[in-house]
Amino acid sequence: MSDINIPVEFKSDEKGYFDRQCPNEKCEYVFKIYMEDWKEKVSDDQVFCPMCGHTATSDKWYTFEQIKAAEEIAASYVQSYISNEFDKMFGKMARSTRGNKYIQITYKPGKKISFVNNPIGQRPEWELEISCEKCQTRYSVIGSAYFCPCCGYNAVERIFNESLDTIQKMIESIDDIHSTFEKSYGKDKAESMCRTMIEGTLGDIVSTFQKYAEEIYKQIMPTKKVRVNDFQIIEKGGNLFKEAIGNGYEAWLSQDEIAEINMLFQQRHIIEHNNGLIDDRYIQNSGDKSYRVGQRVIIKNKDAMRLLSLVRKLSNGLSKLGGMQNG
Numbered sequence: 001m002s003d004i005n006i007p008v009e010f011k012s013d014e015k016g017y018f019d020r021q022c023p024n025e026k027c028e029y030v031f032k033i034y035m036e037d038w039k040e041k042v043s044d045d046q047v048f049c050p051m052c053g054h055t056a057t058s059d060k061w062y063t064f065e066q067i068k069a070a071e072e073i074a075a076s077y078v079q080s081y082i083s084n085e086f087d088k089m090f091g092k093m094a095r096s097t098r099g100n101k102y103i104q105i106t107y108k109p110g111k112k113i114s115f116v117n118n119p120i121g122q123r124p125e126w127e128l129e130i131s132c133e134k135c136q137t138r139y140s141v142i143g144s145a146y147f148c149p150c151c152g153y154n155a156v157e158r159i160f161n162e163s164l165d166t167i168q169k170m171i172e173s174i175d176d177i178h179s180t181f182e183k184s185y186g187k188d189k190a191e192s193m194c195r196t197m198i199e200g201t202l203g204d205i206v207s208t209f210q211k212y213a214e215e216i217y218k219q220i221m222p223t224k225k226v227r228v229n230d231f232q233i234i235e236k237g238g239n240l241f242k243e244a245i246g247n248g249y250e251a252w253l254s255q256d257e258i259a260e261i262n263m264l265f266q267q268r269h270i271i272e273h274n275n276g277l278i279d280d281r282y283i284q285n286s287g288d289k290s291y292r293v294g295q296r297v298i299i300k301n302k303d304a305m306r307l308l309s310l311v312r313k314l315s316n317g318l319s320k321l322g323g324m325q326n327g
Helices: 035-040 064-096 156-172 174-185 187-220 234-245 255-274 280-286 301-321
Strands: 017-021 030-034 128-131 138-141
Touching (some): 017 138, 156 174, 156 187, 174 187, 187 234, 255 280
Antiparallel strands (some): 017 030, 030 138, 128 138
């Protein structure tokens, strides 16, 4: 049996997208890309995972479902091929012994096995459709995506705003979450779990801002190296931008707002690194005189929302430095 090429056809979902899956075993993120863009825009040499940024050639992005469907098509072809070859071989042998008084072979063909090669379909279409700001490639995801599958563009502005929106919705829904937890775990456990969630939002906001500010800074100073946590510290982050462009955070925040955002950043730090217990370093770095050493910091919904508001205001100014505008 010589090498055989079996054509496999893919059909798009109703919106024109078809499924792709990251070949990185640590990721295996499934996304959709507009079929026309995949054919006409995406390079055969390099495709980017929208989630982890992994790159691979275009023939590596089949989903598990597509591979299984292709294997079934191949199996159908092999079964059909073998069945037809048996019919030919034994039919020929039977015909060759007709009239032979010593040997006579009879052969009755079995049920014919037909080769089934239906187009491979896709998962139902998804709601979130994205068009790359750089190359306009269209793709669709559930949740978030960080890179364009065609050009690898990092949509830092969009991802930053989506992340803050998600955090805000969680904070606004905390009463409903508390009710759900209370029904399942009781009042005490629900209170403890929701308090931990609200405290955790400070870390989420700071981490999101840190990544965003770092990306903006890289656009301005592409050769300058910064440490991972430089933008988790208000004074350090502001000084880095001041050295780069002549303006620090005071260009977009008042002195009172800078003091407030610094205090909230420091509260995030004490929660993550000292279980929320106040020490001398917190009081010195934050300027917060409302606590004594040994007390535990208290974070309420309004504190998390205030930090969100200040970070959004600061990011509105930073976005213009990278040549981007908030959507």
